[in-house]
Amino acid sequence: MKEGFRQAMAWLHTWTGLIFGWLLFAIFLTGTMSYFKEEINHWAQPEVPVRAHDPLASLTLAQNYLQEHAPNAGSWFIRLPEAREPGLSVGWRVEGAGRRGFIEKNLDPATGAEVQARETRGGDFFYRFHFQLEMPHPWGRWLSTFAAFIMLLGLVTGIITHKKIFKEFFTFRPGKGQRSWLDGHNAIGVLVLPFHLMISYSSLVIFMSLVMPASIIASYGDNTRAYFNDLFGASEEVKVAGVAAPLLPLPALYQAFQEQAPGSRHGWIEVQNPGDQNARVRFSRHGGDGIAYQRGGGWVFDGVNGTLQNDSKTEAVPVVIAGGMYGLHMGMFAGPWLRWLYFFFGVAGTAVIGTGLVLWLGKRQLKHAKSGTQPFELRLVEVLNIASMSGLLLGVAAFFWANRLLPVGLEGRAGWEVNSFFLLWTLSLMHAMLRPGRRAWAEQLGLAALLWAGLPLLNQLSTGQGLIHSIPAGDWAMAGFDLTALGCGLFFAWGARKMWRPPVLVAKRAPKAAKAASANLIESEVS
Amino acid sequence: MLAVTLFGFAGFACLCLAMEKHYKDLLETAPSAARLRILRIAGWLLQLLALSLAVHNSGWAMGLVELFAVLMAGVTLWVFLLPYQPRLLLGLLGLSLVLGPVLLMLPG
Numbered sequence: 001m002k003e004g005f006r007q008a009m010a011w012l013h014t015w016t017g018l019i020f021g022w023l024l025f026a027i028f029l030t031g032t033m034s035y036f037k038e039e040i041n042h043w044a045q046p047e048v049p050v051r052a053h054d055p056l057a058s059l060t061l062a063q064n065y066l067q068e069h070a071p072n073a074g075s076w077f078i079r080l081p082e083a084r085e086p087g088l089s090v091g092w093r094v095e096g097a098g099r100r101g102f103i104e105k106n107l108d109p110a111t112g113a114e115v116q117a118r119e120t121r122g123g124d125f126f127y128r129f130h131f132q133l134e135m136p137h138p139w140g141r142w143l144s145t146f147a148a149f150i151m152l153l154g155l156v157t158g159i160i161t162h163k164k165i166f167k168e169f170f171t172f173r174p175g176k177g178q179r180s181w182l183d184g185h186n187a188i189g190v191l192v193l194p195f196h197l198m199i200s201y202s203s204l205v206i207f208m209s210l211v212m213p214a215s216i217i218a219s220y221g222d223n224t225r226a227y228f229n230d231l232f233g234a235s236e237e238v239k240v241a242g243v244a245a246p247l248l249p250l251p252a253l254y255q256a257f258q259e260q261a262p263g264s265r266h267g268w269i270e271v272q273n274p275g276d277q278n279a280r281v282r283f284s285r286h287g288g289d290g291i292a293y294q295r296g297g298g299w300v301f302d303g304v305n306g307t308l309q310n311d312s313k314t315e316a317v318p319v320v321i322a323g324g325m326y327g328l329h330m331g332m333f334a335g336p337w338l339r340w341l342y343f344f345f346g347v348a349g350t351a352v353i354g355t356g357l358v359l360w361l362g363k364r365q366l367k368h369a370k371s372g373t374q375p376f377e378l379r380l381v382e383v384l385n386i387a388s389m390s391g392l393l394l395g396v397a398a399f400f401w402a403n404r405l406l407p408v409g410l411e412g413r414a415g416w417e418v419n420s421f422f423l424l425w426t427l428s429l430m431h432a433m434l435r436p437g438r439r440a441w442a443e444q445l446g447l448a449a450l451l452w453a454g455l456p457l458l459n460q461l462s463t464g465q466g467l468i469h470s471i472p473a474g475d476w477a478m479a480g481f482d483l484t485a486l487g488c489g490l491f492f493a494w495g496a497r498k499m500w501r502p503p504v505l506v507a508k509r510a511p512k513a514a515k516a517a518s519a520n521l522i523e524s525e526v527s
Numbered sequence: 528m529l530a531v532t533l534f535g536f537a538g539f540a541c542l543c544l545a546m547e548k549h550y551k552d553l554l555e556t557a558p559s560a561a562r563l564r565i566l567r568i569a570g571w572l573l574q575l576l577a578l579s580l581a582v583h584n585s586g587w588a589m590g591l592v593e594l595f596a597v598l599m600a601g602v603t604l605w606v607f608l609l610p611y612q613p614r615l616l617l618g619l620l621g622l623s624l625v626l627g628p629v630l631l632m633l634p635g
Contacts, residue, residue, distance in 0.1 A: 169543075170543040170546065170549055170602075170605070170606050170609065171606070172606050172607055172609060172610060173610065174610050174611070187603075187606050187607070188603070191599060191602050191603045191606060192599050192603060194595050194599065195595075195599060290588070291588050291589060291592060292588075324588075328592070333589070337528065338592075338593065338596055341596045341597070341599075341600050342596075344600065345596075345599065345600075348603070
């Protein structure tokens with residue numbers, strides 16, 4: 001009975017893992033990149049200058065700019081430069097255009113001049129892709145949430161299937177073909193398990209109102225807005241008084257905010273009804289000030305006489321827990337060290353999925369090693385494995401190359417960056433169909449190595465902000481991107497070299513080793 | 528955070544050495560049962576020390592997050608370097624056992 005259960009779990013693990021593995025690989029890879037979303041944004045818009053931070057001066061510049069360009073707007077938004085986001089950005093809603101007419105501008109934090117940055121989606125593209133998959137709303141979110149559920153299922157069934165979880169806790173035996181892949185798959189899965197569980201469970205929590213709306217609909221009917229207002233606090237908008245009154249200088253309010261909440265950071269600064277008697281200035285909470293992410297609240301000041309209107313309110317326990325899950329998933333509180341660890345654990349998650357896909361195929365290919373041909377379904381899985389893994393690496397590289405090579409003034413430039421991502425990804429699928437498996441891996445990884453390792457050089461040649469410039473200037477976001485790209489390139493080159501060599505060892509040993517290995521596998525996995 | 532990392536790493540290393548198979552592979556002698564038990568106790572005590580240090584430094588919420596992060600990173604490094612650089616790892620174990628307490632002694 002017990003063994004039957006384990007068999008069933010192994011079956012579930014194997015097949016859901018295969019069907020969703022390709023998608024999960026892409027979700028995990030782009031999600032991992034999103035831990036450096038701001039740094040990628042910075043690389044993708046090298047025109048945004050990095051200046052020494054002076055919040056008071058920047059606020060004055062922003063206020064002057066908005067006063068001049070949008071005196072009649074219903075509300076202004078200002079984001080001050082931060083360690084991870086060097087730009088000063090201002091935004092406003094165009095009068096009468098409702099929620100859609102939103103204009104955003106980048107300013108030079110030191111001079112207040114508009115910065116003409118290239119049009120790009122930068123790191124936001126990968127961030128959005130990892131849960132919307134470039135599909136129409138809400139299908140992408142549904143699919144990625146379902147994939148997260150499968151990931152959670154894969155983790156639980158994986159633990160049940162993996163019999164010797166404690167006995168082989170520290171075990172990794174390289175150089176033994178399938179055995180090593182399974183060891184690697186198990187070890188990365190088990191050792192980084194808390195992260196894997198957190199990431200996949202929190203994704204479900206983040207989208208729970210989408211996935212399990214029944215309880216909300218039961219209480220609120222179609223009025224979901226009321227639900228979110230009750231949950232997070234409605235954005236209390238004050239009515240326009242119709243009486244003109246000058247807005248206080250924002251730096252003065254900034255100092256009042258700092259006295260109110262010493263040591264707290266803030267996110268967006270929102271000015272409602274600027275120039276009106278009923279002006280309100282809100283310093284929203286900074287997403288990274290604690291682990292639990294709090295949406296509502298912030299510190300609201302009267303924009304005319306400077307009194308504090310409401311303090312940041314405390315939230316109900318379930319909201320804090322959900323916010324905690326959200327915060328843990330996003331890792332906005334993480335400093336540089338913790339952020340890198342987040343990134344590596346994300347890579348580990350990607351690797352668990354990748355090794356799983358390789359294992360599925362390798363195990364079944366061994367049975368056909370003698371005959372030299374493989375049935376259609378194995379070939380199909382092989383092609384999809386190659387396209388979904390090395391092909392995705394090529395697509396991401398294509399996005400960054402397009403960012404540097406497309407003319408800055410091109411119409412719909414940001415869209416073309418995305419197109420090149422999908423174009424190269426599709427080409428890699430076709431390439432994988434035309435070439436024998438190992439060769440396809442080698443060629444795609446080789447090209448990926450060239451493209452990734454070439455990014456620092458391309459950056460230097462096209463913008464002059466390559467490593468020669470960024471390291472002496474202390475622009476670590478830019479330098480970090482280039483160095484990481486170089487590191488990835490070298491890693492892919494190592495992979496390509498492994499694949500390029502004819503598999504002499506494997507071919508000779510295959511018949512014997514295959515039997516032993518597959519017998520071993522079956523024994524250790526699901527005996 | 529560095530001290531937490533070092534104690535956590537040393538803790539996992541001891542727990543690994545507390546398994547007869549790994550002890551033999553790494554140190555090339557057969558361990559006595561008493562020694563394995565000491566290693567196991569030492570490993571758990573080091574983990575406990577890492578936990579209390581993390582919570583003391585950063586509070587429960589942030590401390591636990593940091594602890595989990597550095598533990599996962601440390602043990603992953605240990606397991607995947609083990610077949611390639613066992614001596615280096617034993618050196619790192621020694622280093623963290625020395626450097627960890629030193630960091631604790633330092634003021635601030």
